[in-house]
Amino acid sequence: MAVDADDAVATAAVAGPQIRIRGAVKSFSGRVVVDVDDLVLGDQPIEGLIGPNGAGKTTLMRMVMHSIPLDRGTVSLLSPGGGEVVLSDLSAYRMAHHGVVKSNQVIMDFDKLTIWDSLLLAATERSNERPHRIFGEEEAAFVRHEDEMRRHLEYFGFTDPMGFARSAGEKKLLDIVRCLLLQPRFLLLDEPTAGLPDELTDKVTRVIRELAAAGTSVVIVEHDLNVIWNLCAEVSFMAEGRVILKGNPQMIREHRTVVEKYLGEGHV
Amino acid sequence: MNLDWLDAFLISGLFEVVMVIGLGLLLHLELGLARIANFGVVGFWGLGMYTFGITYVKIDWPFGDPMQFLVCAVIATLAAGLSGWLVGWLIADQDTDGVLVGTLGFATVVLILATTQQDLTGGALGMGGLGFPYDIGTVKANELLWLLITASIVALILFFVWRVHRSPYGRLLIAIGSNEPLARSLGKPTYRTKLWLFAIASAAMGLLGAMYGVMVRFLEIANLGVEITLAAMVGLVLGGTVRVWGAVVGVFLTVGLFDILIQSYIPFPREWYTQAIPVLREAVFGATLIVVLLFRPLGVLGDMRRDKLMRKLHGR
Numbered sequence: 001m002a003v004d005a006d007d008a009v010a011t012a013a014v015a016g017p018q019i020r021i022r023g024a025v026k027s028f029s030g031r032v033v034v035d036v037d038d039l040v041l042g043d044q045p046i047e048g049l050i051g052p053n054g055a056g057k058t059t060l061m062r063m064v065m066h067s068i069p070l071d072r073g074t075v076s077l078l079s080p081g082g083g084e085v086v087l088s089d090l091s092a093y094r095m096a097h098h099g100v101v102k103s104n105q106v107i108m109d110f111d112k113l114t115i116w117d118s119l120l121l122a123a124t125e126r127s128n129e130r131p132h133r134i135f136g137e138e139e140a141a142f143v144r145h146e147d148e149m150r151r152h153l154e155y156f157g158f159t160d161p162m163g164f165a166r167s168a169g170e171k172k173l174l175d176i177v178r179c180l181l182l183q184p185r186f187l188l189l190d191e192p193t194a195g196l197p198d199e200l201t202d203k204v205t206r207v208i209r210e211l212a213a214a215g216t217s218v219v220i221v222e223h224d225l226n227v228i229w230n231l232c233a234e235v236s237f238m239a240e241g242r243v244i245l246k247g248n249p250q251m252i253r254e255h256r257t258v259v260e261k262y263l264g265e266g267h268v
Numbered sequence: 269m270n271l272d273w274l275d276a277f278l279i280s281g282l283f284e285v286v287m288v289i290g291l292g293l294l295l296h297l298e299l300g301l302a303r304i305a306n307f308g309v310v311g312f313w314g315l316g317m318y319t320f321g322i323t324y325v326k327i328d329w330p331f332g333d334p335m336q337f338l339v340c341a342v343i344a345t346l347a348a349g350l351s352g353w354l355v356g357w358l359i360a361d362q363d364t365d366g367v368l369v370g371t372l373g374f375a376t377v378v379l380i381l382a383t384t385q386q387d388l389t390g391g392a393l394g395m396g397g398l399g400f401p402y403d404i405g406t407v408k409a410n411e412l413l414w415l416l417i418t419a420s421i422v423a424l425i426l427f428f429v430w431r432v433h434r435s436p437y438g439r440l441l442i443a444i445g446s447n448e449p450l451a452r453s454l455g456k457p458t459y460r461t462k463l464w465l466f467a468i469a470s471a472a473m474g475l476l477g478a479m480y481g482v483m484v485r486f487l488e489i490a491n492l493g494v495e496i497t498l499a500a501m502v503g504l505v506l507g508g509t510v511r512v513w514g515a516v517v518g519v520f521l522t523v524g525l526f527d528i529l530i531q532s533y534i535p536f537p538r539e540w541y542t543q544a545i546p547v548l549r550e551a552v553f554g555a556t557l558i559v560v561l562l563f564r565p566l567g568v569l570g571d572m573r574r575d576k577l578m579r580k581l582h583g584r
Contacts (some may be wrong), residue, residue, distance in 0.1 A: 065453065093458065095453070108447060110451075114574045114575050116578045117442075121439050131464065133436070139581075
């Protein structure tokens with residue numbers, strides 16, 4: 001967590017993977033909520049996705065993660081080396097195995113698990129979570145991941161990691177830390193700073209910059225537009241289920257359509 | 269060995285307690301941790317019992333006991349495990365209602381098969397020919413030894429459950445029970461995990477069914493009613509669904525109190541034992557379930573204390 005917070009857009013040291021969404025359509029009760037013809041995410045290390053409520057941003061993110069199935073279309077992960085994995089053919093749980101990870105818009109937590117538990121769950125390898133592996137694996141997993149977990153917990157100021165996450169803010173941060181422990185190659189963050197105080201918002205943005213600099217592609221869905229303008233090198237604008245515009249933050253924030261449909265006059 | 273001091277009813281009562289504790293512990297893994305509401309415990313238990321009985325009695329094995337018992341018990345365990353895998357395949361991604369209907373339906377299928385396949389099971393007439401895989405003297409001595417062997421198996425199940433709570437596997441089960449979509453988003457194969465848990469627990473239930481078959485030595489379809497499932501469920505809920513020792517405490521407080529204390533040591537009129545008491549038992553168990561769920565839904569032992577456990581395991 002050593003990268004200084006500044007307003008400069010992060011530049012990746014390593015080219016990150018991309019996600020390509022083609023002909024992706026999702027309807028609920030006959031109403032089309034997402035209809036994306038061809039969209040590539042990950043052209044830049046940190047990209048933003050903005051739009052008014054109901055534009056379909058969160059639904060699109062969930063379609064990428066296959067947590068809701070597509071009516072038609074494909075979502076693929078394109079590696080910098082040229083490999084392609086069709087994510088929309090995979091089960092939802094296999095996204096994380098390919099490094100595609102998403103934080104949640106609404107607060108999501110395991111009510112029976114402590115903070116330590118929650119982080120150990122994210123960090124522990126699948127091979128150690130089998131019914132015959134019940135003797136030394138807990139201690140081994142803790143030893144292997146303790147330093148990394150402590151680093152994140154101290155950075156975000158968790159005071160009692162042996163206890164349960166109590167506040168909405170703690171649960172929000174815990175969600176982000178779980179994502180970090182999964183070693184993401186492509187990280188989707190759905191309103192990662194919603195409800196967080198300024199100090200923690202700054203910490204989250206620093207972490208995002210550091211990840212991007214290390215080669216992780218990051219896409220942020222956010223209503224706090226300062227986060228978007230400060231972090232993102234490219235921004236997509238969604239309305240009524242479609243990606244209407246894509247470009248640099250300056251172009252997007254000044255574009256007539258964005259001002260009319262989302263920002264309102266006098267925003268710039 | 270002189271066992272005159274030992275009441276035969278006490279041995280059978282304790283056997284019932286030990287066996288239901290075993291079923292309650294397995295149900296704890298399914299319901300308490302992974303939130304799979306298995307209402308068909310008796311189906312897997314009964315399938316194990318009858319598979320053991322059929323293979324033991326109907327097949328002319330080239331070897332005798334104890335090898336015959338071991339082979340038949342393994343077949344019964346595998347059959348129950350396979351049926352658990354198949355039922356799990358159907359219900360693992362269903363909601364609670366689907367799981368409830370699927371498991372209850374399976375238990376009903378087992379009851380109907382046991383009733384109708386008279387050539388194999390004896391149907392309503394029952395099935396004899398079973399016996400202990402050893403003979404150490406009197407029936408009472410044989411039964412006592414069988415109680416100790418079964419108690420050892422249940423102790424192993426208890427140890428397994430205790431270890432599961434202290435392992436990444438247990439954490440995964442709790443995570444699936446708490447928030448399955450979130451666990452899936454962390455890369456956890458939730459469907460497969462539930463499927464294998466169901467298969468393994470069903471296999472162990474089948475083994476306990478086989479052990480019961482040896483103890484009673486005569487299989488009756490009356491055993492395949494709701495009583496076994498209800499006893500395991502009520503005991504677990506009363507003791508604490510999410511606690512390791514929940515099934516142990518709860519089953520002693522229900523089956524233990526009723527089957528040992530009331531049935532064996534309180535002098536009710538003799539005719540009550542055949543008709544009134546079994547009905548009263550189910551009524552009391554049902555009422556206990558309602559009262560516990562209303563006033564102490566987490567049972568006598570209360571909620572899971574992962575914070576305490578984490579401090580114990582990793583607090584340094």
